[in-house]
Amino acid sequence: MKRYVVTGGAGFIGSALVRRLLEEGDGQVTVIDNLLTGKRENLAEIWDRIAFHAVDIRDYDAIASLLRGADTVFHLAAIPSVPRSIEDPVPSHEVNIDGTFQVLRACVAGGVRRVVYAASSSAYGDTPVLPKVETMAPQPLSPYALQKLTGEYYARVFYSCYGLETVSLRYFNVYGPRQDPSSPYSGVISIFLRAILERRRPTIFGDGEQSRDFTYVEDVVSLTIKASRAPNVAGKLYNAGNGGQYTLNQIWRLLQQIEGVSLEPNYAPPRPGDVRHSRADITAAVRDLSHAPRFSLEEGLRRTLEWQRRTLAATAR
Numbered sequence: 001m002k003r004y005v006v007t008g009g010a011g012f013i014g015s016a017l018v019r020r021l022l023e024e025g026d027g028q029v030t031v032i033d034n035l036l037t038g039k040r041e042n043l044a045e046i047w048d049r050i051a052f053h054a055v056d057i058r059d060y061d062a063i064a065s066l067l068r069g070a071d072t073v074f075h076l077a078a079i080p081s082v083p084r085s086i087e088d089p090v091p092s093h094e095v096n097i098d099g100t101f102q103v104l105r106a107c108v109a110g111g112v113r114r115v116v117y118a119a120s121s122s123a124y125g126d127t128p129v130l131p132k133v134e135t136m137a138p139q140p141l142s143p144y145a146l147q148k149l150t151g152e153y154y155a156r157v158f159y160s161c162y163g164l165e166t167v168s169l170r171y172f173n174v175y176g177p178r179q180d181p182s183s184p185y186s187g188v189i190s191i192f193l194r195a196i197l198e199r200r201r202p203t204i205f206g207d208g209e210q211s212r213d214f215t216y217v218e219d220v221v222s223l224t225i226k227a228s229r230a231p232n233v234a235g236k237l238y239n240a241g242n243g244g245q246y247t248l249n250q251i252w253r254l255l256q257q258i259e260g261v262s263l264e265p266n267y268a269p270p271r272p273g274d275v276r277h278s279r280a281d282i283t284a285a286v287r288d289l290s291h292a293p294r295f296s297l298e299e300g301l302r303r304t305l306e307w308q309r310r311t312l313a314a315t316a317r
């Protein structure tokens with residue numbers, strides 16, 4: 001039986017991927033996660049169906065034995081967040097760059113068939129043209145953006161130099177159930193949803209007219225699995241976005257409508273390293289990977305809101 005390894009599999013996106021791999025049922029699933037930002041509870045009801053290892057990807061010896069002989073390694077382990085990488089750059093540098101290097105090296109040594117690497121849309125920075133196409137020159141604006149870009153370059157070089165099949169997917173602002181709203185470094189949608197449910201005013205950094213291609217987690221998971229199977233994509237890079245573009249002000253207005261409340265946001269100075277506008281050109285992913293995003297922003301927001309409502313109610317009990 002095939003074996004899949006998901007690094008960062010106890011995280012928000014990783015645990016959604018693990019669930020989907022189990023649903024598809026054609027292989028065993030090993031999860032590697034140091035539980036720094038990941039959580040065991042993200043895997044609660046599937047815990048007995050996976051092999052879980054609380055291991056850090058910077059520990060080569062520990063990961064090498066776990067990656068050996070795997071069919072596919074989905075490398076999602078990372079320390080996310082642009083502001084976190086600015087305020088505390090050492091851990092994110094070590095995990096996102098050194099950790100990725102160790103994963104790739106262990107995959108070569110262990111004869112892994114393919115690695116799918118979770119890259120980031122932040123690589124584009126503020127290049128003026130929208131939508132962002134993979135052929136554009138990257139322009140990282142933060143340590144986090146640079147680190148994730150370095151991971152892409154490493155992935156490509158491990159294909160050209162060692163023949164390891166790698167595919168990089170630039171995830172575009174992924175949101176959905178299990179995204180933790182409690183940290184200031186969390187994705188903005190999770191923070192906004194918690195605020196609206198608690199009837200609090202959110203803080204918007206800047207004028208709120210910055211825009212993002214918010215992508216629902218299940219669409220990213222589908223694409224990630226497609227990237228692990230598609231022919232003739234080794235060494236390549238694809239945008240993993242929805243193709244849409246919403247400002248933060250639009251998102252907050254929409255949430256107020258859905259919940260039937262009126263709450264004026266607090267506006268604060270823009271964050272350093274912040275990108276102004278982001279939207280994916282998904283032509284290449286549609287063509288080569290049969291990418292087909294299914295979730296509109298409204299639908300994704302409603303699902304995520306319901307998950308947060310249930311979680312809040314459960315913790316209040």
Ligand code: UD2
Pocket residue numbers: 080081082119120121122123171172173174185186187188189191203204205206210212248270271274275277278
């Ligand atoms: C970047 C990447 C994204 C992913 C993510 C991982 C871009 C365009 N996107 O997301 O693909 O790799 O990093 O962390 O680079 N904000 C508020 N109020 C808050 C929180 C955030 O106004 O309480 C703003 C923030 O200043 C930014 C926007 O919301 O303008 C989105 O911030 P985010 O942290 O959700 O994600 P972002 O775009 O840095």
